[in-house]
Amino acid sequence: MAHVLRRLMSAADPSDTVVAAAPRVSPREVFRRFWPYTRGGRRWLLPLVLLSLTGPAVDAAELWLFKFVVDDVLVGRDLRPFLWIAPAYLGLVLCSGVLGFADDVTSTWVGERFLLALRADVFRHVQGLSLGFFERRRLGDVLSRVTGDVDAVETFLLSGVADALYYVVSLGIYLGMLVYLRWDLTLLALVVVPLFWGAARYFSRLVGDASRERRRRGGALGAIAEESLGNVALVQAYNRQAWEARRFERENAGRFRAAMASARIHAVYAPAVEFVEVAGGLAVLALGTWKLAQGQLTLGGLLVFLALIGKLYSPVHGLSGLGTAFYTASAAAERIIELLDERPQVTEAAGARRLHRARGGVEFDGVWFRYPGTSAWALSDVSFRAEPGRTLALVGASGSGKSTLAKLHVRFYDPDRGAVRLDGTDLRELSLADVRENIAVVLQETYVFHGTVRENIAYGRPAATEAEIVAAARAADAHEFVERLPDGYDTLVGQRGRTLSGGQCRRLAIARAMIRDAPVLLLDEPTAGLDIRSARRIMEPLRRLMADRTTVIVSHQLQTVRDAHRIVVLDRGRVVEDGTHADLLGREGPYALLHRPGSGAVLS
Numbered sequence: 379m380a381h382v383l384r385r386l387m388s389a390a391d392p393s394d395t396v397v398a399a400a401p402r403v404s405p406r407e408v409f410r411r412f413w414p415y416t417r418g419g420r421r422w423l424l425p426l427v428l429l430s431l432t433g434p435a436v437d438a439a440e441l442w443l444f445k446f447v448v449d450d451v452l453v454g455r456d457l458r459p460f461l462w463i464a465p466a467y468l469g470l471v472l473c474s475g476v477l478g479f480a481d482d483v484t485s486t487w488v489g490e491r492f493l494l495a496l497r498a499d500v501f502r503h504v505q506g507l508s509l510g511f512f513e514r515r516r517l518g519d520v521l522s523r524v525t526g527d528v529d530a531v532e533t534f535l536l537s538g539v540a541d542a543l544y545y546v547v548s549l550g551i552y553l554g555m556l557v558y559l560r561w562d563l564t565l566l567a568l569v570v571v572p573l574f575w576g577a578a579r580y581f582s583r584l585v586g587d588a589s590r591e592r593r594r595r596g597g598a599l600g601a602i603a604e605e606s607l608g609n610v611a612l613v614q615a616y617n618r619q620a621w622e623a624r625r626f627e628r629e630n631a632g633r634f635r636a637a638m639a640s641a642r643i644h645a646v647y648a649p650a651v652e653f654v655e656v657a658g659g660l661a662v663l664a665l666g667t668w669k670l671a672q673g674q675l676t677l678g679g680l681l682v683f684l685a686l687i688g689k690l691y692s693p694v695h696g697l698s699g700l701g702t703a704f705y706t707a708s709a710a711a712e713r714i715i716e717l718l719d720e721r722p723q724v725t726e727a728a729g730a731r732r733l734h735r736a737r738g739g740v741e742f743d744g745v746w747f748r749y750p751g752t753s754a755w756a757l758s759d760v761s762f763r764a765e766p767g768r769t770l771a772l773v774g775a776s777g778s779g780k781s782t783l784a785k786l787h788v789r790f791y792d793p794d795r796g797a798v799r800l801d802g803t804d805l806r807e808l809s810l811a812d813v814r815e816n817i818a819v820v821l822q823e824t825y826v827f828h829g830t831v832r833e834n835i836a837y838g839r840p841a842a843t844e845a846e847i848v849a850a851a852r853a854a855d856a857h858e859f860v861e862r863l864p865d866g867y868d869t870l871v872g873q874r875g876r877t878l879s880g881g882q883c884r885r886l887a888i889a890r891a892m893i894r895d896a897p898v899l900l901l902d903e904p905t906a907g908l909d910i911r912s913a914r915r916i917m918e919p920l921r922r923l924m925a926d927r928t929t930v931i932v933s934h935q936l937q938t939v940r941d942a943h944r945i946v947v948l949d950r951g952r953v954v955e956d957g958t959h960a961d962l963l964g965r966e967g968p969y970a971l972l973h974r975p976g977s978g979a980v981l982s
């Protein structure tokens with residue numbers, strides 16, 4: 379039987395791992411991890427508990443009044459007691475309304491404050507993780523954790539605890555009244571309690587599994603939606619809509635199965651519990667009727683007793699069901715904990731040195747680097763030096779390690795061996811923010827945010843004045859086209875600059891780097907993806923940007939490379955040549971080969 383139930387309610391399909399399940403965590407650990415986030419609302423916890431205690435008390439008083447209605451008014455056929463019972467009843471209802479209002483508002487405030495703190499912290503934490511994390515994880519899953527799973531933790535910690543207290547207090551009050559009315563009937567009513575507990579324990583474990591699966595599928599759905607909608611142009615151009623839809627469908631169906639499993643568990647649990655409850659109630663009714671016939675109990679007393687039993691079962695029911703709620707919420711908490719346990723690979727050393735404005739000396743010294751989880755070296759023993767104010771060009775075939783070098787340069791990763799230095803100091807000894815403050819980057823992928831042109835340029839230095847923004851745009855050869863946009867600098871450019879051309883995006887990125895005014899410039903193929911005319915057009919502003927700054931440029935553009943003070947040629951992660959354009963051409967080595975017509979030359 380248990381085996382059949384388990385199969386019927388199983389939600390997991392381990393064959394599929396778009397997003398792996400987070401490691402399990404004990405409820406105690408969940409409390410330990412998330413309790414600190416209640417700090418902002420902790421002083422309201424006690425009033426909240428007191429408020430929640432008044433609810434059952436008012437309920438019980440209402441019931442007690444009912445006993446008087448039956449015994450004194452109805453059975454006694456006398457309206458006089460009604461004159462005090464009616465106002466008392468109204469007073470109680472009013473009182474419970476006011477208390478309920480205070481309880482609702484306060485508990486929402488405490489819960490939302492908790493979420494405010496937790497969500498902000500999770501976001502800050504994720505933002506601080508190293509690039510490696512984002513290259514490894516699926517963004518959609520991370521988003522679903524930050525936005526969806528965070529909310530469920532609140533249920534675990536606050537609503538769950540508040541409910542537990544409420545149930546315990548209700549139980550105490552109702553039990554007290556029941557015993558006061560008739561202890562022997564109360565004992566009979568309590569016989570069914572262990573049955574509740576047993577059922578709850580069994581079912582809550584099943585619910586936990588189903589919830590975990592639902593959360594995992596939710597993350598996978600987010601990941602697939604983000605990937606396929608984010609690349610919608612590619613999906614449509616290659617007619618992959620149906621394939622993407624199937625991928626989505628598979629996760630969607632998985633989530634559906636998990637939701638159904640959870641519904642089946644609840645659907646079996648609720649009637650099972652109700653059966654036990656009714657059986658208990660009937661037994662009490664039988665004995666109670668007998669006591670009524672014996673004159674040991676009044677009619678009002680019996681009715682109130684039965685009503686109290688109904689009320690008593692609800693907290694017992696609730697308390698045993700809390701396990702289920704806890705397991706549901708802890709499935710979400712596990713996913714948040716996994717995220718919070720992720721440590722940035724690149725961290726700032728204790729006592730890191732501040733560096734205000736660097737002179738701009740860049741040095742790679744015997745650098746070896748392997749991407750985490752891979753076995754091949756992406757960089758092997760790379761050494762070169764860029765003198766302050768000079769330009770160093772990195773060339774090499776695709777996959778030779780140029781972008782990897784760029785990533786190490788801004789400390790997205792640390793080398794496994796060797797060192798990257800700025801003005802002679804290992805980047806690992808410097809404040810991370812200062813390293814990045816001193817380097818302006820224009821990356822291969824042009825980053826333009828959804829916002830105005832002005833905001834996009836000022837992203838390089840938020841404190842920039844209007845005049846500085848315009849000056850940067852002029853220097854980047856962007857002013858002219860910006861002026862022609864419908865709202866000039868206030869024009870909204872779509873996400874990733876979809877409403878601008880590739881060259882225009884690039885010029886905005888150059889303006890952003892201009893305004894940052896850092897001593898070191900890192901340009902990763904600033905002309906990639908542009909046609910020859912557009913590429914030539916941005917050369918002039920690029921030169922203005924590079925003047926008097928140390929520039930490390932990854933480029934396939936012959937003009938830029940030829941003008942560099944030094945050229946480093948990479949091949950499969952190694953430096954194979956190093957010198958000026960004239961030197962290297964004379965050597966007839968790999969660099970010269972790149973220029974030979976008909977050689978499939980990379981440099982154009």
Ligand SMILES: Nc1ncnc2c1ncn2[C@@H]1O[C@H](COP(=O)(O)OP(=O)(O)OP(=O)(O)O)[C@@H](O)[C@H]1O
Pocket residue numbers: 513749752756774775776777778779780781782783
């Ligand atoms: N995040 C990553 N994880 C694992 N391996 C990576 C990662 N990024 C790059 N690699 C590997 O490291 C090597 C160097 O890649 P890199 O992107 O630095 O080359 P590149 O010279 O910039 O190429 P391209 O000119 O095509 O941009 C390649 O073999 C690549 O497969």
